Amino acid sequence: MDRQVSVRYIVDDVDAAVASYRDRLGFAVEMHPAPGFAALSKDGLRLLLNAPGAGGAGTAGGAPRPGGWNRFQLSFEDLDAVVGKLEEAGATFRGGVVDGRGGRQILVEDPAGNVVELFQPDR
Numbered sequence: 001m002d003r004q005v006s007v008r009y010i011v012d013d014v015d016a017a018v019a020s021y022r023d024r025l026g027f028a029v030e031m032h033p034a035p036g037f038a039a040l041s042k043d044g045l046r047l048l049l050n051a052p053g054a055g056g057a058g059t060a061g062g063a064p065r066p067g068g069w070n071r072f073q074l075s076f077e078d079l080d081a082v083v084g085k086l087e088e089a090g091a092t093f094r095g096g097v098v099d100g101r102g103g104r105q106i107l108v109e110d111p112a113g114n115v116v117e118l119f120q121p122d123r
Helices: 014-025 079-088
Strands: 006-010 028-034 037-042 045-050 071-075 092-099 103-109 115-121
Touching (some): 014 028, 014 045, 079 092, 079 103, 079 115
Parallel strands (some): 006 045
Antiparallel strands (some): 103 115
């Protein structure tokens, strides 16, 4: 059986999050049937966005809220160019670009404060 793996983020404003992921990071909108939910995709990743209290996922485990440090990673060939475009668009970063053993990375926040790791592998 073929199963798709998804990541779910809790966001304050689903519309703002959809716009951010679509316009800044190149995600495609699969569905956005209600103000409290949307499903997006990019490079085999399915990203589910839920407002707190919207549906079962917006209430599972108590009172979910946005933010935190868990994240998914998107890889790019030219991290500096991506960071420059995001800066021009007004994106919020957690710190600057870090050079690590396997490459370079930086954390960018979505409008609700959830983190996405942008990564450029060493060549």
